[in-house]
Amino acid sequence: MMLNRSRTVAIAAVALAAALVSCGVPPDPSREQPALETAVADALPALKAAGIGKIHAWSDRSEQPVQVTSAGGPVYFPYPQGLPLARFALHADADRIRVYSDDYDPADHDRYVEALRRVIAQALRLAGDNNARLETREKASR
Numbered sequence: 001m002m003l004n005r006s007r008t009v010a011i012a013a014v015a016l017a018a019a020l021v022s023c024g025v026p027p028d029p030s031r032e033q034p035a036l037e038t039a040v041a042d043a044l045p046a047l048k049a050a051g052i053g054k055i056h057a058w059s060d061r062s063e064q065p066v067q068v069t070s071a072g073g074p075v076y077f078p079y080p081q082g083l084p085l086a087r088f089a090l091h092a093d094a095d096r097i098r099v100y101s102d103d104y105d106p107a108d109h110d111r112y113v114e115a116l117r118r119v120i121a122q123a124l125r126l127a128g129d130n131n132a133r134l135e136t137r138e139k140a141s142r
Helices: 002-023 034-049 106-140
Strands: 052-057 066-070 073-077 088-092 097-100
Touching: 034 088, 034 097, 034 106, 052 106, 066 106, 073 106, 088 106
Parallel strands: none
Antiparallel strands: 052 066, 052 088, 066 073, 088 097
C-alpha cells in the first residue's frame, strides 16, 4: 500500500515537472529599442533609488507575471489588467535605461510607452514595499 502511494506521488511530481517545463519562459527579447528608451529615460533616478536593475514583461499571456530584479530580491506581479500585452525587457544601468523588445512596432509606440510606464510604476511601488519590509526585518534582528 505504501509503495503504491509513493509511486503515485512520484508520477504526479514527474507530470507536474513536465507540465511546467512545457510551459517554459520565452527567451528575453534581444532587439534594443532606442525610441522606447528615450520615452522612459526619466524613470532612471527612481529605478536606481529603488534598487531595480531589470523588469521583464516577456509573455504573450497576461497571466504570466512581470518579473522585477531588485536589490531587495525578485518581485513578481501580474501584468496590468485591461492593458494590451507589450513584451519587453527593461535594464536600468548606472547611466541609462535599455529597453529590448522583439515585437515592438513604431505604429504601436504609444501602447508600449503606456505599458512601460504602468509596469515601471507598479515595480517601483512593490520594490519600495519589499525594501521597507527587508529593512524592518533587518532592524528587528539586530
